[in-house]
Amino acid sequence: MVENPIKILSEDRCWELLAAHEFGRLALAVGGEVDIYPVNFVVHEKKIYFRTASGQKLSEVVISRKAAFEIDEVIDGTARSVVVHGNAHWLTSETDLDAVEALGLRTYSPTYKTNWVEVEPVSVSGREFEIGAEPADEL
16 A cells, blocks of 8 residues: 655644745635636735735625635645635725735735735645656556
8 A cells, every 4th residue: 555645734834835935826706606816925923915906806805705825836846735715804994904014015016906805714724745656556
C-alpha cells in the first residue's frame, strides 16, 4: 500500500502561507453562477482584506457574502494550496477604513479602488505534496 502523498497543513501553517502571499483568487456565487476574481490582498489578525473598484465584484460581495478564497504555489518541487471559506463584508465605517488603509496594501492594476472588503474566515484548509510521477498500478 502506498502512503498518501498529500499532507494536510495545520491552520497555523495555512495562515503563514496566506501572510507570505499577496495575490489570490476570490470565488463568489450569485444566482447559481460562480465567479472567480484574481485579487491582491493582505492578511491581518487572521482576516483577508482587499481593495476593489465599484462594479460586479463589489456587487457580488454585497449580495452573496459567502466567499471562498484561494492561494497556491509551486516552489522547489513542492505544491501547496490554501482555501479559506468565509463571509465577505464591504467595509464602510471610518474606523474600519482607517485601520485597513494603515495595512499598506498596494494594488497591482492602475485602477481607482476605493472599496475595501474583509473576508472573515469560517474554515481554513491547506494541502501540500511533492511533485512527482504518478505511481505504478498496484496489483
